[in-house]
Amino acid sequence: MTTMTDLPAKHPPGGTAAGSGPDRAGQTSKSRRRSTGALAGWLSVAPALLVILGFTFYPMVQSMLLSTDHWNLLGPRTFVGAENYRTILGAGTFRTSIVNTLVFTAITIVGTYVLALATATAANRELASARLVRTVTVLPAVIPMVVAGLVWKWLYEPDHGLINTLIGLFGVDGARWLFDNDLALPAVAVVSIWKEFGIYALILLGGLQRIPDEIYEAATIDRAGPWRQFRSITLPMLKPATAAVFLLLLFNSFKVFDQVWVMTEGGPGTATLTVVTFIYTRLLTDVGVASAASVVLFVILLTITLVRLKLTSREES
Amino acid sequence: MSKSPKRLAPTLWLTVAGVFAGLPVLWMLLTSFQPLEELVGNGRHLIPGSLTLGAYREVLSAFPFGQWFVNSVLVAGAVVAGNLVFDTLAAYGLARIPFRGRQAVLTLILATLMIPTQVILVPLYLVMRDLGWIDTYWALIIPFLASPTGIFLLRQHFVTLPVQLDEAAAIDGAGRLRTLVSILLPNSWAALGTVAVLKFMWTWGEFAWPSLVTNNEMLRTLPVGLAQFQNQFAPRWDLLMAGSVLAAIPVVLAFVLLQRTFVRGLTGGAVKE
Numbered sequence: 119m120t121t122m123t124d125l126p127a128k129h130p131p132g133g134t135a136a137g138s139g140p141d142r143a144g145q146t147s148k149s150r151r152r153s154t155g156a157l158a159g160w161l162s163v164a165p166a167l168l169v170i171l172g173f174t175f176y177p178m179v180q181s182m183l184l185s186t187d188h189w190n191l192l193g194p195r196t197f198v199g200a201e202n203y204r205t206i207l208g209a210g211t212f213r214t215s216i217v218n219t220l221v222f223t224a225i226t227i228v229g230t231y232v233l234a235l236a237t238a239t240a241a242n243r244e245l246a247s248a249r250l251v252r253t254v255t256v257l258p259a260v261i262p263m264v265v266a267g268l269v270w271k272w273l274y275e276p277d278h279g280l281i282n283t284l285i286g287l288f289g290v291d292g293a294r295w296l297f298d299n300d301l302a303l304p305a306v307a308v309v310s311i312w313k314e315f316g317i318y319a320l321i322l323l324g325g326l327q328r329i330p331d332e333i334y335e336a337a338t339i340d341r342a343g344p345w346r347q348f349r350s351i352t353l354p355m356l357k358p359a360t361a362a363v364f365l366l367l368l369f370n371s372f373k374v375f376d377q378v379w380v381m382t383e384g385g386p387g388t389a390t391l392t393v394v395t396f397i398y399t400r401l402l403t404d405v406g407v408a409s410a411a412s413v414v415l416f417v418i419l420l421t422i423t424l425v426r427l428k429l430t431s432r433e434e435s
Numbered sequence: 436m437s438k439s440p441k442r443l444a445p446t447l448w449l450t451v452a453g454v455f456a457g458l459p460v461l462w463m464l465l466t467s468f469q470p471l472e473e474l475v476g477n478g479r480h481l482i483p484g485s486l487t488l489g490a491y492r493e494v495l496s497a498f499p500f501g502q503w504f505v506n507s508v509l510v511a512g513a514v515v516a517g518n519l520v521f522d523t524l525a526a527y528g529l530a531r532i533p534f535r536g537r538q539a540v541l542t543l544i545l546a547t548l549m550i551p552t553q554v555i556l557v558p559l560y561l562v563m564r565d566l567g568w569i570d571t572y573w574a575l576i577i578p579f580l581a582s583p584t585g586i587f588l589l590r591q592h593f594v595t596l597p598v599q600l601d602e603a604a605a606i607d608g609a610g611r612l613r614t615l616v617s618i619l620l621p622n623s624w625a626a627l628g629t630v631a632v633l634k635f636m637w638t639w640g641e642f643a644w645p646s647l648v649t650n651n652e653m654l655r656t657l658p659v660g661l662a663q664f665q666n667q668f669a670p671r672w673d674l675l676m677a678g679s680v681l682a683a684i685p686v687v688l689a690f691v692l693l694q695r696t697f698v699r700g701l702t703g704g705a706v707k708e
Binding site for chain 2: 155156158159160161162163165166167169170171172173174175176177178180181184233236237239240241243247248250251252253254255256257258259260261262263264265266268269270272273275277278280283284312315316317319320321324373375376379380394397398401402405408409412415416419420423
């Protein structure tokens with residue numbers, strides 16, 4: 119506290135020396151500002167910069183170096199060039215994880231977007247109940263993914279879970295969900311859809327509310343029906359929000375890990391093995407291969423981000 | 436009359452969406468209060484026959500759940516505090532102090548925005564190992580004390596505040612730190628709240644990293660403890676759901692109390708209220 123109150127005292131109280139000319143006093147304080155600018159500037163960013171350089175940037179560089187080595191953490195570390203990349207891109211498991219991640223991403227994006235758009239459109243018409251719905255639909259987003267994964271694992275449980283119990287009411291036998299080779303991946307994707315669609319509905323609602331009412335009024339006068347209005351006005355006007363949602367979903371879906379690990383650990387077999395799950399299982403045993411896979415994932419995420427930046431800068435200009 | 440069918444469809448859909456979002460949460464709560472025999476016994480029940488606190492008692496006594504809770508609070512609290520201080524300082528410098536290299540620092544920080552922890556798990560683990568931080572709180576806290584997201588959000592906010600505020604403070608003889616603390620921060624509660632809430636939520640839910648760097652049971656955070664204890668007691672859904680409720684309560688409570696701040700953060704400011 120004392121240092122803070124002392125600080126301003128260092129600047130000479132120019133008022134008393136007013137006779138010696140305000141110009142000179144002004145100049146000293148100006149040059150003092152400038153000379154302390156560099157120091158103050160670097161001091162202000164230093165702590166954050168150190169953390170980010172040391173624990174994000176340096177590891178990222180290391181990741182690239184490690185990806186050209188062969189190492190199991192215990193034995194010697196040897197340089198093998200592009201071999202790890204050849205291994206993962208040539209062999210089955212990593213390719214499977216890429217395909218699984220793409221399928222997961224496609225299901226998540228389509229499912230989330232459709233649900234979110236329907237919810238946003240409905241909320242836009244029916245604002246009275248929208249508040250309550252907002253609270254309920256956004257709630258899953260704040261619940262930890264591990265908890266979400268466990269809850270859904272229980273819902274999917276073949277013999278006693280809620281889903282099969284409800285299906286059983288109709289006299290039909292439910293599926294084995296997470297234990298089924300074809301259903302496990304979509305079942306895991308549903309957790310992401312459930313968790314995030316409320317947030318994306320809000321983003322889309324923001325976009326909907328920016329469309330001027332006059333356009334709809336004019337369309338109504340021209341006798342355009344609701345479906346026609348939706349197709350010719352809503353969807354085109356919603357394009358920027360849709361692009362933002364799409365890229366955000368794409369970026370997040372590629373990083374999927376928590377619920378997969380908790381629900382299936384990548385199984386049955388490799389049915390739900392995603393890229394990060396692949397990395398995680400080889401992390402401490404095959405550092406080079408895990409690093410090469412990380413670099414591939416980074417390149418994918420980087421591409422997505424660059425497209426995103428390009429879109430936002432175009433939108434701003 | 437002509438309006439009612441038009442309003443029926445949206446209301447109907449909102450109900451469906453609400454049930455889809457809410458039912459799993461409700462089911463988690465309900466399961467946590469049911470005796471195990473009822474959950475996995477013969478036949479299926481949609482309506483619980485009896486309610487009990489047994490699962491909560493067992494979870495709290497048979498596992499160091501209290502310790503995991505404390506760990507989660509400690510780690511999330513430290514990360515939030517660190518981000519509020521370091522991100523604010525950096526954002527202020529990047530928004531207000533002209534210095535050589537500022538643009539380079541800004542570009543670098545923006546570049547790290549696209550490096551999620553998932554991509555650097557391997558090398559970051561090695562850094563922790565070299566520092567001797569495996570199985571310590573440091574590994575859970577220090578790497579996350581500052582974040583590009585926080586700096587970015589706060590800088591965006593500071594840029595919108597009029598420079599005249601700073602100039603007026605300077606005329607009154609206030610130094611930079613004083614200006615930041617007593618002039619800019621009181622005008623930034625919303626932005627600071629957004630950063631705090633986002634960091635808290637993310638850190639609280641973190642799973643891959645803390646389970647990688649902690650082997651000691653007493654150092655686990657709630658999600659890590661919960662996931663590991665599922666492996667030991669697979670069919671104990673009553674215990675798992677009770678544990679899940681305990682792990683979810685703090686964030687859910689924070690969300691209910693600070694809904695606006697959460698929504699602002701989660702939607703990245705895309706929605707205005």
